[in-house]
Amino acid sequence: TSSKELTYSNRGMTLEEDLNVTNQYYLEKKQAVIHKKPTPVQIVQVDYPKRSAAVIKEAYFKQASTTDYNGVYRGRYLDFEAKETKNKTSFPLQNFHEHQIEHMKQVLLQNGIAFVILKFVVTDQIFLLDATHLIHFYDQKDSNRKSIRKTDIEKYGFLIKIGYHPRIDYLQVVDSVYFPDEL
Amino acid sequence: TSSKELTYSNRGMTLEEDLNVTNQYYLEKKQAVIHKKPTPVQIVQVDYPKRSAAVIKEAYFKQASTTDYNGVYRGRYLDFEAKETKNKTSFPLQNFHEHQIEHMKQVLLQNGIAFVILKFVVTDQIFLLDATHLIHFYDQKDSNRKSIRKTDIEKYGFLIKIGYHPRIDYLQVVDSVYFPDEL
Ligand SMILES: [Mg+2]
Ligand SMILES: [Mg+2]
Numbered sequence: 001t002s003s004k005e006l007t008y009s010n011r012g013m014t015l016e017e018d019l020n021v022t023n024q025y026y027l028e029k030k031q032a033v034i035h036k037k038p039t040p041v042q043i044v045q046v047d048y049p050k051r052s053a054a055v056i057k058e059a060y061f062k063q064a065s066t067t068d069y070n071g072v073y074r075g076r077y078l079d080f081e082a083k084e085t086k087n088k089t090s091f092p093l094q095n096f097h098e099h100q101i102e103h104m105k106q107v108l109l110q111n112g113i114a115f116v117i118l119k120f121v122v123t124d125q126i127f128l129l130d131a132t133h134l135i136h137f138y139d140q141k142d143s144n145r146k147s148i149r150k151t152d153i154e155k156y157g158f159l160i161k162i163g164y165h166p167r168i169d170y171l172q173v174v175d176s177v178y179f180p181d182e183l
Numbered sequence: 184t185s186s187k188e189l190t191y192s193n194r195g196m197t198l199e200e201d202l203n204v205t206n207q208y209y210l211e212k213k214q215a216v217i218h219k220k221p222t223p224v225q226i227v228q229v230d231y232p233k234r235s236a237a238v239i240k241e242a243y244f245k246q247a248s249t250t251d252y253n254g255v256y257r258g259r260y261l262d263f264e265a266k267e268t269k270n271k272t273s274f275p276l277q278n279f280h281e282h283q284i285e286h287m288k289q290v291l292l293q294n295g296i297a298f299v300i301l302k303f304v305v306t307d308q309i310f311l312l313d314a315t316h317l318i319h320f321y322d323q324k325d326s327n328r329k330s331i332r333k334t335d336i337e338k339y340g341f342l343i344k345i346g347y348h349p350r351i352d353y354l355q356v357v358d359s360v361y362f363p364d365e366l
Contacts, residue, residue, distance in 0.1 A: 033289045035249055038223035041239065056224065056242035066218055070253060072260035075294030079255070106216045111258030 015084045015119045018167045025166040032171060034071030034078060040064050066103045074179060077112035084119035090147035091118050093138055101138050104131040113178050117170060118153060128173045129157035198267045198302045201350045208349040215354060217254030217261060223247050249286045257362060260295035267302035273330035274301050276321055284321050287314040296361050300353060301336060311356045312340035
């Protein structure tokens, strides 16, 4: 058994951290209300020490049944998952779970906006790809490629501008893709 | 220190359980995609035993920064919190946290649909009350009543039919309140 304290440095969640800061920016600017969902945990045992906070002493990570981010923008429901890869020329589809793809299909059926934010770590490029394209590639993965070519992501997706504040201004892309009439 | 195993019987979450089953029904019928957010937990220590699942050994409950339920229905963003009381004639406002009220205000500003589902346990009555009314009563609570009169909930809210399947058919009320043109 090895044991680990979770700290900022070893969580390795740069893209997630940047998106959380970006969402906080949108919230403060009253542009959108988008939050990351908490990590689902199955709690088994809790201690209640006198005069201090309850301590969870045994719990397990659960598989999430949805994507990580959702919220509201311009009255519409917005839903996305964010993933990164160290690959240079393609994005592995194993990064996505069956139930996440299933969730995106359900969201599209309800006329929600669903996409993924894909980061190529080596070149520091971040793309928005609509869920319909991801689903298309995912559903072919058993008979076809196990990854999406970067050239296809460039073709069907949209490069997101990286800045300082907001760091990952994905709503700019969302505007042009999903709200072309309101520009 | 006292310690407790969490089981169905002592979690005391009847309303929550019923809503989860209802949301699962809506999902299967392809009527809406609405999920309860996981309980937010601050994870401090995780053990990684060889050949078995990671065990969280120390964690704490965190204050949620949003309401518990959200999702998409008819393309619109839907957001709500569910609470129950054993009171007979009023609903205590202390059931709601400042940041939940703040979150509802933000959702309304983005043109999302926000409401609360309020259960009077003794009479087994469940109401849907739009967030604007809750916010109105909440913002007056320091200078005025610390609870909402049940007569006001009956006046401004809507009784939800309780059934077997779905158990708490709140979308029926949502239709009449927020989508009157589509009936
Ligand atoms: Mg994830
Ligand atoms: Mg709650």
